[in-house]
Amino acid sequence: MAKVVNHLxxxxxxxxxxxxxxxxxxxxxxxxxxxxxxSGPVGFGTSNMINGIPNPNLKWESVKTTNVGLDIGFLxxxxxxxxxxxxxxxxxxxxxxxxxxLIGVGDQWDDLKAPLGNAGQMTNTGVDLGxxxxxxxxxxxxxxxxxxxxxxxxxxxxxxxxASALDGKVYYNNYLVTHTTPGRPVGSFWGLVTDGLFRxxxxxxxxxxxxxxxVNQNETWLGDIRFKDINxxxxxxxxxxxxxxSPLPKFTWGLTNSFTYKGIDLSIFxxxxxxxxxxxxxxxxxxxxxxxxxxxxRTVNDRxxxxxxNGSLPRFTVTNKNNIAMSDRYVEDASYARIQNITLGYRLPxxxxxxxxxxxxxxxxxxxxxxxxxxxxxxxxxxGAFNNSIKxxxxxxxxxxxxxxxxxxxxxxF
Amino acid sequence: MKxxxxxxxxxxxxLTACNKEFIDRPSLSGTTTGNYYNNAEEVRGATSTLYxxxxxxNYESRAQDAIGDVMSGNMFTYTDVEYLNFTLSxxxxxxxxxxGAFYKIIGYSNVMIxxxxxxxxxxxxxxYLDPAIAECHFIRGTVYFYIARTWGHAPIITDPGxxxxxxxxxxxxxxxxxxxxxxLEELKLAEAGLPESDVPGxxxxxxxxxxxxxxxxxxxxxANAKAKAEEVMxxxxxxxxxxxxxxxxxxxxxxxxxCLFSIQHQLSGDPWGTGNLKNPDRGAANLRTAExxxxxxxxxxxxxxxxxxxxxxxxxxxxxxxxxTNPNWKPQRVNAPKYNAFxxxxxxxDTLVSADEGGNLNATRSNIAKYxxxxxxxxxxxxxxxxxxxxxxxxxxYADILLIYAEATLAGAASxxxxxxxxxxxxxxxxxxxxxxxxxxxxxxLHERRVEFAFEGDYWYDIQRQGFAKAKAMIQKQNRxxxxxxxxxxxxxxxxMYLPIPAGEIIQDPELAKDPVPYYK
Numbered sequence: 005m006a007k008v009v010n011h012l013x014x015x016x017x018x019x020x021x022x023x024x025x026x027x028x029x030x031x032x033x034x035x036x037x038x039x040x041x042x043s044g045p046v047g048f049g050t051s052n053m054i055n056g057i058p059n060p061n062l063k064w065e066s067v068k069t070t071n072v073g074l075d076i077g078f079l080x081x082x083x084x085x086x087x088x089x090x091x092x093x094x095x096x097x098x099x100x101x102x103x104x105x106l107i108g109v110g111d112q113w114d115d116l117k118a119p120l121g122n123a124g125q126m127t128n129t130g131v132d133l134g135x136x137x138x139x140x141x142x143x144x145x146x147x148x149x150x151x152x153x154x155x156x157x158x159x160x161x162x163x164x165x166x167a168s169a170l171d172g173k174v175y176y177n178n179y180l181v182t183h184t185t186p187g188r189p190v191g192s193f194w195g196l197v198t199d200g201l202f203r204x205x206x207x208x209x210x211x212x213x214x215x216x217x218x219v220n221q222n223e224t225w226l227g228d229i230r231f232k233d234i235n236x237x238x239x240x241x242x243x244x245x246x247x248x249x250s251p252l253p254k255f256t257w258g259l260t261n262s263f264t265y266k267g268i269d270l271s272i273f274x275x276x277x278x279x280x281x282x283x284x285x286x287x288x289x290x291x292x293x294x295x296x297x298x299x300x301x302r303t304v305n306d307r308x309x310x311x312x313x314n315g316s317l318p319r320f321t322v323t324n325k326n327n328i329a330m331s332d333r334y335v336e337d338a339s340y341a342r343i344q345n346i347t348l349g350y351r352l353p354x355x356x357x358x359x360x361x362x363x364x365x366x367x368x369x370x371x372x373x374x375x376x377x378x379x380x381x382x383x384x385x386x387x388g389a390f391n392n393s394i395k396x397x398x399x400x401x402x403x404x405x406x407x408x409x410x411x412x413x414x415x416x417x418f
Numbered sequence: 419m420k421x422x423x424x425x426x427x428x429x430x431x432x433l434t435a436c437n438k439e440f441i442d443r444p445s446l447s448g449t450t451t452g453n454y455y456n457n458a459e460e461v462r463g464a465t466s467t468l469y470x471x472x473x474x475x476n477y478e479s480r481a482q483d484a485i486g487d488v489m490s491g492n493m494f495t496y497t498d499v500e501y502l503n504f505t506l507s508x509x510x511x512x513x514x515x516x517x518g519a520f521y522k523i524i525g526y527s528n529v530m531i532x533x534x535x536x537x538x539x540x541x542x543x544x545x546y547l548d549p550a551i552a553e554c555h556f557i558r559g560t561v562y563f564y565i566a567r568t569w570g571h572a573p574i575i576t577d578p579g580x581x582x583x584x585x586x587x588x589x590x591x592x593x594x595x596x597x598x599x600x601x602l603e604e605l606k607l608a609e610a611g612l613p614e615s616d617v618p619g620x621x622x623x624x625x626x627x628x629x630x631x632x633x634x635x636x637x638x639x640x641a642n643a644k645a646k647a648e649e650v651m652x653x654x655x656x657x658x659x660x661x662x663x664x665x666x667x668x669x670x671x672x673x674x675x676x677c678l679f680s681i682q683h684q685l686s687g688d689p690w691g692t693g694n695l696k697n698p699d700r701g702a703a704n705l706r707t708a709e710x711x712x713x714x715x716x717x718x719x720x721x722x723x724x725x726x727x728x729x730x731x732x733x734x735x736x737x738x739x740x741x742x743t744n745p746n747w748k749p750q751r752v753n754a755p756k757y758n759a760f761x762x763x764x765x766x767x768d769t770l771v772s773a774d775e776g777g778n779l780n781a782t783r784s785n786i787a788k789y790x791x792x793x794x795x796x797x798x799x800x801x802x803x804x805x806x807x808x809x810x811x812x813x814x815x816y817a818d819i820l821l822i823y824a825e826a827t828l829a830g831a832a833s834x835x836x837x838x839x840x841x842x843x844x845x846x847x848x849x850x851x852x853x854x855x856x857x858x859x860x861x862x863x864l865h866e867r868r869v870e871f872a873f874e875g876d877y878w879y880d881i882q883r884q885g886f887a888k889a890k891a892m893i894q895k896q897n898r899x900x901x902x903x904x905x906x907x908x909x910x911x912x913x914x915m916y917l918p919i920p921a922g923e924i925i926q927d928p929e930l931a932k933d934p935v936p937y938y939k
Contacts, residue, residue: 032448033448036448036450036451036452037450037451037452037533038448038449038450038451039448039449039450039451039454039455039464041449042690044686044690044692045684045686045692046466046467046470046472046690046691046692047466047467047468047469047470047472047682048462048466048469048617048619048620048682049466049684050463050466051463051464051466051467051470052454052460052463052464052467053464053467053472053526054451054464054526054529054530054533057529057578057579057582057583058451058579059583101582101583101585102582103581103582103585103587103926103927104587104589104922104923104926104927104930105514105517105518105521105522105920105922105923106517106521106573106575106589106923106927107521107525107575107578107581107582107587107589108521108522108524108525108526108528108529108575108578109525109529109578109579109582110522114472114473114522114690114691115522115525116522116525116526116529116578118578118582119579119582119583121582121583121585123585163585164585165584165585165586168585168586168587169926171922171925171926173922176476176514176515176518177518178511178514178515178518178920178922179509179514179922180921180922180923180925180926183925183926194925214507215507215508215509215918215921216507216913216918217505217507222503222505223505241508241921241924241931242508242921242922242924242925242931243924243928243931245921245925295497296496297496297497322496322497322499322500323499323500323503323505324505324507325500325505325506325507325509325510326507326509328509329507329508329509329921330509330921330922
């Protein structure tokens, strides 16, 4: 046994920390009504506004973490592995207590800020696995591998009150794209479920009224999106909007292989994420097919027309506004694998260097973000949270993609 | 043992007490509602925001056009076509924009009312707090008036902080009649609390009386509508300005003697919605310059052009058509010699020459002149900064009061020859260079209102308040097409009388999908 396993450590931990980080744009302190002044003229000139509703009952957010970890070393350090399992319960989360726009306060720049409050509880449960192994090691050649795998689930356990949920909106706060009710992962995409297009007369004859539309060329017509009647009331409306995907990945991974052969070193870092969905709101605009005045992507060539009745995208229409309703039309698989970094280096032989009075010279070239393998149609599947809001994770509003970087360099020591 | 317990208890009570006091600590550095709003200037600085584009912009820029003028057949557009054809749905952009803006303005007013009431209760001076509270009531009442007309049954919110803290967003729609009554009571509070007079643009008692007369008219309470309009007329504070077009295009005419309530705009880089954004949406493409954007998103409808009587001066004050000129405007462009030569002696609206020669030929062969300030200061007009101009957006003016008076005197009768009512109507007609009427009907009033307030976002509500049958007849007879193809609505249905509520709001508040309930028990 000792020959195989030569290092074994079990770690068990429990911790509770308080957190008073406010979301962006929050008035601070939050327990008084802040007055905001404008840098430019507003109204009759010098104006101000009350920017924030005090919440004297605001308290700390608390994060309780339980974790179990195991470190194992095998074969004289040739293989090291760590496994961590954790459960992190965040309760009394500090967020803006926003609701429907009709309540009149919110979290947008021009909103009178909603009160900050302790809204509910969420749980993250996960496992992190890391393995480092030295596969080959001899005088001229070494090969090391490092692999990490992270898996976690997130659940919004309970909301501030029975009636409230976490809601994320975009485009001047006009469109709701995430709606997290207790039991779902935070940032759950919400919308209609599409069921293809109306492609022939019998489709239209059997159609349900969609947001009150009748069957005619200006309203529901050939080439329009058919939505599913989720609640079975024989009509399509806001009541048929439902969960259409989670922005959270099933797992993420990273893999680094490094090789050295005499003076040459090579490292390859691959990285990826599996199972996350993205709400590609850019396509709402660029494939909207609802205005002759907005630029569209080349993909709209495959829209439904009389001569292209099998087109994958709906018809162009300026009168039917249902085709741009929030739906799974814009939800995509954002899984990806990426060649994150390749570095190739060469250390010049010391025999040569000593002649020119240099103790060490290494020249190298590296490529960052060389290639991404994904089915995601946007610029970059690594989207993050819009405006750093947990309510808008993986909502693609047109973020700046990761650049590809080429580096050539030399390390020189005298 | 007992002692240990005692110490523990003491320690615990100290901890909790300490906690509480820590939280209750007033801010020492920041400006807060606790240490501010102690004089008229500070309080009026807050209410000043209620007149600004900051909360109003998502309504006044485009939603006002789409709902008020495209839907009513005054404007033609290639952009907001669903309002032209009545195929709007809850995903339509302007609906969400107007909804958000209106409830945002109400949110601002609600919190101000509550804050100022609390300041008053804590000993603040009623002399400066009461008029400010009355301003908030005017704004809140006016916006609920808009909401009741736009959506019919609608939610009423009076304390957003309480609503947000409760987390209970199951707020029902209240009956339209109750939303109107709520608005009415707000305006009555405003009437009682606002001053007789104030600096130009600030609300006074008479702004409230004017808005009340309009609301009474919508409730068909003709006696009160007439009485309130008459109080405004008898005050002697208001008059029709002679420069009708200047009221919408010259910032020097902001808050003139005709205006009872306007959204205040100033020309600046627009960090806070201070600019009027109607300029580019209305400007003719041949007036686009390096200083002023102009993309004619909305143009006059053919049907409106037909509505003007022969000799009505408002036609050229509101609309640019072939032959329209403004000798002061001399737009010039880089590397456009033909265009520059054409415009060198002043702007001419010409549909016969090509665009690169300075002409403009659009769908209805016309452009909107109201709220188009011009091609920019270097080119002989009021200053324009890209999309921004400095013109106020007028929401209530004296011509409206005169026409409300006339209509309230008619009081639903077939026609009238009442001398005072005729005088009011004919005052409006006289400015427009038209001959006086000797009697009038409701259709005469609607005609007058349509041309007088064209492109001011009001005509949809005039059509709608006629009830479904008449509204349908009025709409179906309009040509909503272009110079090359007419377009008539053949199936106007009753569900189009009010706008749908944005879908996202229903998800967050499912009660909105249910039947309305009374607000007043």
